[in-house]
Amino acid sequence: MxxxxxxxxxxxxxxxxxxxxxxxxxxxxxxxxxxxxxxxxxxxxxxxxxxxxxxxxxxxxxxxxxxxxxxxxxxxxxxxxRETWRGVVEINPPGKCTELGVARYVPDQQYCRRVEYQATHGRDSEPWRPSIHMPRWASRxxxxxxxxxxxxxxxxxxxxxxxxxxxxxxxxxxxxxxxxxxxxxxxxxxxxxxxxxxxxxxxxxxxxxxxxxxxxxxxx
Incomplete structure (x- = not known):
């Protein structure tokens, strides 16, 4: 297979x-x-x-x-x-509590708190990543x-x-x-x-x- x-x-x-x-x-x-x-x-x-x-x-x-x-x-x-997607990652600025932000680039699954998919997500102004750049771990x-x-x-x-x-x-x-x-x-x-x-x-x-x-x- x-x-x-x-x-x-x-x-x-x-x-x-x-x-x-x-x-x-x-x-x-x-x-x-x-x-x-x-x-x-x-x-x-x-x-x-x-x-x-x-x-x-x-x-x-x-x-x-x-x-x-x-x-x-x-x-x-x-x-x-592979579909249009984006990663929501954890951001830890010094002296601040944990924050989340939409990533323009997600290097690997370790930094990604969750994945969002354009096909089933409401409209907003945050950027999306092309389907060709979806890694295997992000596929649903x-x-x-x-x-x-x-x-x-x-x-x-x-x-x-x-x-x-x-x-x-x-x-x-x-x-x-x-x-x-x-x-x-x-x-x-x-x-x-x-x-x-x-x-x-x-x-x-x-x-x-x-x-x-x-x-x-x-x-x-």
Whole structure:
């Protein structure tokens, strides 16, 4: 079992916490490659080659050394979530009682009295630290990978779009909304993807890693 970090926006952290997000899609890089395969290994019980659950992306139709393994692992591996955060640390000026203050930089857990998370914290003027700078000890969400596959972005189904934590939305047309028919999770996911990755990314319809997971509790 391998453990890896993964970044999520505040909106997606809230979806993780309420249980509505059980999938994430991430662009396969480099996008010029066009062959995918699953690693296979010996099934000792049956003596046959069976998929290991690990996917790779390759520039050749054959399995060669020049390939990219899924950076999010395989079923059974774990992911710890990085999100926007800050540390509240103990300050002890000479001659004063213990005080607490929001730290712009938290060197390690020893100095941190508690961690606050933007996704679930009220608005205030204190500074926040970017998710990319969150250390392992500050993370509160752990995920276990339950499935990995590769597909085109626009292959997402209505059920899968709901599992992405998207809210139903109307169809976007020329930057506006058209109130025709019913809002769908798929259209909500498209809007979410465009907000994060840009219109050009959605229009390019890239290959994406589809990572399915379950939450396994908060970090101790």
């Amino acid at each position: 391998t453990e890896r970090p993964i970044l999520f926006s505040s909106a997606m952290v809230r979806a993780l916490l309420d249980g509505s997000k059980t999938q994430t899609r991430r662009i396969v890089k480099p996008t010029g490659a066009h062959h995918i395969f699953q690693f296979r290994g010996k099934d000792e019980a049956h003596g046959a080659d069976e998929p290991t659950g690990e996917w790779a992306w390759c520039s050749s139709a054959h399995v060669v050394s020049d390939h990219i393994r899924c950076p999010y692992g395989k079923p059974g591996d774990r992911l710890w979530v 969400i752990n995920l276990e990978v339950t499935g990995v596959r590769v597909e085109r972005l626009d292959q997402i189904t209505e059920d899968n779009a709901q599992a992405e934590g998207a809210a139903p939305a109307w169809l976007d047309v020329d930057g506006g909304t058209v109130n025709v028919g019913q809002p769908t999770y798929r259209q909500g996911f498209a809007r979410l993807w465009r907000d994060i990755n840009g219109d050009e990314s959605w229009d390019a319809n890239p290959w994406v890693w589809v990572v399915e997971f379950k939450r396994i509790g908060e970090a101790g």
